[in-house]
Amino acid sequence: MMMTTQKGVTLIEMLIVIAIIGTITAIAYPSYQNHVLKSHRNKAMADLVMIQLNIEENKTKGIAYPSSGSVSASICSECDNSGERYSYTITSTSTNYTLTASKTSLQSADTCANLILKSTGEVTTSSNQVDCWK
Template sequence: MIKQKGVTLIEMLIAVAIIGVLTAIAYPSYQSHVLKGHRTQAMGDLIKIQLELEANYTKTSGGYAAIPLVSEVNTNNTCSFCDNDKNKYLLSISSASKNSYTIIAEPQFQATNDTCLSNELTLNQNGTGTPASCW
């Protein structure tokens, strides 16, 4: 009798089933980490914008509203020194006045299980971010 070498169909199906189960467990976790990475990047950009606004505040007599960065961010929905991708978050500065501002990062994707990703992130002149649980 000749001994044949190779993999049987049953062995192949078991291997495919194991790979399928591992993928079904790992993929949602991977997606969650990717979405958290996008959120962290947007939060970093909010802080970069805040630092730039604060650095230029004393240089302008009109307060926060007179800083050119405000119109740049509101026109382009991003800034020249930000790492943000417009497909992930749109940035804007709302309520910019002499003494106050609110920087907003609005998500451009759906995240059903994460409350931090389904809402817009904001940061104001006091350094207070919302939703508070995400900061």
């Protein structure tokens, strides 16, 4: 008597594999999404620091603080000025300024508030969630 060998996979084996993949995906995807939001948040913080460095460098050269409004690429060419995740604004006087990174639509799922960086070096948020930005 000769035994036949099975070729291929059975429907039950395929369903088990799909269930395992579905379970892993259900656990991994939200974690991945949080990681993406946090990485963009870190980029926004780095951009604000770069903007501040450029503003202070210009101030030491005798150039006044930029006028209030959106931060342009001329202030920080290395920064992400696309506005896809965050938009950067400055509110300034002749003696101080405040930089703000405000969430835009692609970052709207982020639970962290907008980041505020003052010329004194003080870091706050629009709802005092500073720990969220660390």
